[in-house]
Amino acid sequence: MTPLLEMRSITKTFPGVKALDAVNLTVMEGEIHALVGENGAGKSTLMKVLSGVYPAGSYDGEIHYDGNVASFGGISDSEAVGVIIIHQELALVPLLSIAENLFLGNECAKGGVVNWRETFQRTEGLLKKVGLSEAPSVLVDRLGVGKQQLVEIAKALSKDVRLLILDEPTAALSESDSQALLDLLLELKAQGVTSIIISHKLNEVRRIADRVTVIRDGATISSMDARTEEITEDRIVRDMVGRDMAHRYPERERRAGEMLMEVRNWNVWHPEHSERQVIHDANLTVRAGEVVGIAGLMGAGRTELAMSIFGRSYGRKISGEVLMHGAPVDVSRVDRAIAAGLAYVTEDRKTLGLILDDTVERNITLANLPAVSSRGVISEARETGVAEKYRAAMNIRTPSVFQKTVNLSGGNQQKVVLSKWLFAGPEVLILDEPTRGIDVGAKFEIYGIINELSAEGKGVIMISSEMPEMLGMCDRIYVMNEGVLVGELTAAEASQERIMSLIVTD
Amino acid sequence: MEVAQTSTGRTGTMNGIGAYLARHMREYGLLFALIAIMVFFQIVTDGTLLRPVNITNLFLQNSYIIIMALGMLVVIVSGNIDLSVGSVMGFIGALAAVMIVHWDWSVYLAIPACLLVGIGIGAAQGYWVAYWKIPSFIVTLAGMLVFRGLSLWLLEGQSVGPFPKGFQVLSTGFIPDYFGIGRPNGTAIAAGLVAVALIIWVGLRDRAHNRKYGIEGEPAAFFYGRNIIVAGALLFVAYKLSTFRGLPNVLISMVVLTVIYAFITENTTLGRRIYALGGNEKAAKLSGIKTERLTFLAFVNMGMLAALAGLIFAARLNTATPKAGFAVELDVIAAVFIGGASMSGGVGKIVGAVVGAFIMGVMNNGMSIMGIGIDYQQVIKGLVLLAAVVFDVYNKQKQG
Structure with a gap:
């Protein structure tokens, strides 16, 4: 087996920071190579060097591709030899059709006139390859994230890909969509496509990767070959964080106190398609100190349920009751829901959680400004005091609380969002995918914070697509499917198989 | 200047007046x-x-x-x-x-x-x-x-x-001269002095706050230089106005509104x-x-x-x-x-x-x-x- 790609002692410096320090990466022809490391370790920078986003000359070191020294001046150079990168943020135009997106910038055209018949025919062929049954004329914004990801891969295939790079392809995907994607990667491998996959999900890495390279702090730590040695998750984690991680989920004394919150007969209709009911008669309870999970596939209605409870932020024709401490409360607007003791930590912290251009401090106090002001005038001293308190308590890594949140890593951004909601003083926190897209170390810290909340007697509702996380953290798990809570399992009863079977047998 | 923060991020590596100015x-x-x-x-x-x-x-x-x-x-x-x-x-x-x-x-x-x-x-x-x-x-x-x-x-x-x-x-x-000097108009000059005093007081207070919380403040040279320029300009304008007809009413409305809106938006x-x-x-x-x-x-x-x-x-x-x-x-x-x-x-x-x-x-x-x-x-x-x-x-x- 010959190496398709060899990156030799790549060093890349930004003003004041050495992002990559003599990194080596060797990828064999026809393998799936996993690149893992904490956020900020340098994985994405390395891939940007490879794909020519950082052109040759802006870094030190050599790239050997297919036996030749490669010096890519831009993405078009790397794409010309079959190196295609699919970024975490998908680069599709939502209001164009699948076919138009597939051939965007690469149209089947003669003299500027598009040949639609050929476009559609080729699209159909490509969609079949990735296992999508949609018509080529369907607009991309009608597709879920999982299918959009497949369209991206089809687009790569249309460019005769040899080396496919996927940056956290399953971060936003449900369990089943992730499985489908991983299967597709294995199938592409059988057809001779080499891939590099960046992922935080170690079980996926173990499942599909032939080799694993771990990067930490801009340097290559280890390279393991699954065909010659056993790669355990513990070993990867140890290399990633530089220490042993005895328990992935911190221990917590489990005790459920008095009844905190009850949701009764909650019904929600779709905001645009008024005939579609999104949530059907949901009933759920949360006790003091309890961590309650809502499991389900992507699109099961979990986020919709949470947001509709939180100030009717989603949906129409909402009916049902929310009780706190046994008494009905008004949650018809966000400010009223907050006043009733609720907080909702969104799954989409960049567009729904943070004011990215604002400082850490201003984001933390936003949901509870009256607490740092008197008669509507903000006290800078009190505000800074609050921000510093949360920075210390939550271990938010930032040069100062006056740093803009856009400059923080995903894990630290998440801690800022959590701080904001803790400062609002809720009794029940709804955490929607609280660990999405953040690295192992930060995840552990978030779990610790959840446990502290529970120890303080707060109720936590946790929505997560990562089953092991749900099983590791929750006292009780509701299972949701197509807008219906189809079952409820205690921590002792719950297992991945039981949850899946509840979803499937419904 | 005290540094109350452990500056580890990118901003922490840029120091000095040139970087601040940038x-x-x-x-x-x-x-x-x-x-x-x-x-x-x-x-x-x-x-x-x-x-x-x-x-x-x-x-x-x-x-x-x-x-x-x-x-x-x-x-x-x-x-x-x-x-x-x-x-x-x-x-x-x-x-x-x-x-x-x-x-x-x-x-x-x-x-x-x-x-x-x-x-x-x-x-x-x-x-x-x-x-x-x-x-x-x-x-x-x-x-x-x-x-x-x-x-x-x-x-x-x-x-x-x-x-x-x-x-x-x-x-x-125009605002009449409450000091009875006439020309130069005493009210205009007094107003100029009060404005300068206020600006310097607010500036010093903010500076103290920044230092207390370890916010990167303006380098001292900049702070004083800027305030001297602003104070000089204000006094100059006040003096010039006083030698004509004094403070126009509309200037007062403008300044008052500016202060009110600046306060509302920032505080x-x-x-x-x-x-x-x-x-x-x-x-x-x-x-x-x-x-x-x-x-x-x-x-x-x-x-x-x-x-x-x-x-x-x-x-x-x-x-x-x-x-x-x-x-x-x-x-x-x-x-x-x-x-x-x-x-x-x-x-x-x-x-x-x-x-x-x-x-x-x-x-x-x-x-x-x-x-x-x-x-x-x-x-x-x-x-x-x-x-x-x-x-x-x-x-x-x-x-x-």
């Missing part, structure tokens, strides 16, 4: 640009620019732009735009003229009535923007046409005037929420902020200030004309963007908008004194606006 280029750039422009015109107009009578004129000429820029900044920070302010200003001037000259209303009745109409206009436009989610560009474009037409209809195409003395003082009146929960709304409307909404109501209020406020500007403008010209306020919205919007506000909302400062308005005003005035034709004036103003925004974007890229 990061705050925008604020200093604006101040320097104003000074440079003033020095330039002072020289090419042979000292006419800074003659007492011309300084007085500068304030009178630009007062309505500055007053509207205060409201426009709030609208733009909230993520919207208001194209109708010129028309609304003209319409309110016309309404005041009809009320006072044709209907013989008392000034004391007509002024509040006009302000209320302005509030009503703002509310009408804000309603569609806030609660119907119609883009403000479209709603206020419609408003611009509607109120331009209504002014014409109200005035029947004629100029209406003159106004009684009691109305004219709104713009052309109150209301202001903070408007910035949050412009920065990320969805996140603000999910944080319990009543985003619709804030948008609505931003337009109500804009309507009120446009009405005030209309009254002041009519009082200055002593007549209401159908052309009043034509294209003024563009000067106002340009002032706000020159002052550093961002088109996408969430960014911008009141003081920046005021300085931006002065930059436009000094250029208008200086070029008119030089006898540059209106054609070239427009071209030059357009290029200055573009240059200011390009400078902004360039700075951002360099830092990013």
Whole structure:
């Protein structure tokens, strides 16, 4: 087996920071190579060097591709030899059709006139390859994230890909969509496509990767070959964080106190398609100190349920009751829901959680400004005091609380969002995918914070697509499917198989 | 300077005065640009620019732009735009003229009535923007046409005037000398001294706060240099004004309004929420902020200030004309963007908008004194606006 790609002692410096320090990466022809490391370790920078986003000359070191020294001046150079990168943020135009997106910038055209018949025919062929049954004329914004990801891969295939790079392809995907994607990667491998996959999900890495390279702090730590040695998750984690991680989920004394919150007969209709009911008669309870999970596939209605409870932020024709401490409360607007003791930590912290251009401090106090002001005038001293308190308590890594949140890593951004909601003083926190897209170390810290909340007697509702996380953290798990809570399992009863079977047998 | 923070991030590695300047280029750039422009015109107009009578004129000429820029900044920070302010200003001037000259209303009745109409206009436009989610560009474009037409209809195409003395003082009146000196006017000098003292006091207080919390403060040389320049300029202007007719009434309204709006935007929960709304409307909404109501209020406020500007403008010209306020919205919007506000909302400062308005005003005035034709004036103003925004974007890229 010959190496398709060899990156030799790549060093890349930004003003004041050495992002990559003599990194080596060797990828064999026809393998799936996993690149893992904490956020900020340098994985994405390395891939940007490879794909020519950082052109040759802006870094030190050599790239050997297919036996030749490669010096890519831009993405078009790397794409010309079959190196295609699919970024975490998908680069599709939502209001164009699948076919138009597939051939965007690469149209089947003669003299500027598009040949639609050929476009559609080729699209159909490509969609079949990735296992999508949609018509080529369907607009991309009608597709879920999982299918959009497949369209991206089809687009790569249309460019005769040899080396496919996927940056956290399953971060936003449900369990089943992730499985489908991983299967597709294995199938592409059988057809001779080499891939590099960046992922935080170690079980996926173990499942599909032939080799694993771990990067930490801009340097290559280890390279393991699954065909010659056993790669355990513990070993990867140890290399990633530089220490042993005895328990992935911190221990917590489990005790459920008095009844905190009850949701009764909650019904929600779709905001645009008024005939579609999104949530059907949901009933759920949360006790003091309890961590309650809502499991389900992507699109099961979990986020919709949470947001509709939180100030009717989603949906129409909402009916049902929310009780706190046994008494009905008004949650018809966000400010009223907050006043009733609720907080909702969104799954989409960049567009729904943070004011990215604002400082850490201003984001933390936003949901509870009256607490740092008197008669509507903000006290800078009190505000800074609050921000510093949360920075210390939550271990938010930032040069100062006056740093803009856009400059923080995903894990630290998440801690800022959590701080904001803790400062609002809720009794029940709804955490929607609280660990999405953040690295192992930060995840552990978030779990610790959840446990502290529970120890303080707060109720936590946790929505997560990562089953092991749900099983590791929750006292009780509701299972949701197509807008219906189809079952409820205690921590002792719950297992991945039981949850899946509840979803499937419904 | 104490360093109370462990600076580990990227900003921590950049130190020294040069780096500080690079990061705050925008604020200093604006101040320097104003000074440079003033020095330039002072020289090419042979000292006419800074003659007492011309300084007085500068304030009178630009007062309505500055007053509207205060409201426009709030609208733009909230993520919207208001194209109708010129028309609304003209319409309110016309309404005041009809009320006072044709209907013989008392000034004391007509002024509040006009302000209320302005509030009503703002509310009408804000309603569609806030609660119907119609883009403000479209709603206020419609408003611009509607109120331009209504002014014409109200005035029947004629100029209406003159106004009684009691109305004219709104713009052309001066504060008397309470110290009995006469010339130089004691009130003007006293006001200048008080303003300087206040600015230095606020500056020192903020500096102390920054040091206490380990916020990177301005290097001492910059802080003192900037304050000396600002204090010198204020005292100079106060002295010049005192040797003419003293403080114009409209200058007082302008300063008071500027201070009030700067305070509201920077120090109150209301202001903070408007910035949050412009920065990320969805996140603000999910944080319990009543985003619709804030948008609505931003337009109500804009309507009120446009009405005030209309009254002041009519009082200055002593007549209401159908052309009043034509294209003024563009000067106002340009002032706000020159002052550093961002088109996408969430960014911008009141003081920046005021300085931006002065930059436009000094250029208008200086070029008119030089006898540059209106054609070239427009071209030059357009290029200055573009240059200011390009400078902004360039700075951002360099830092990013």
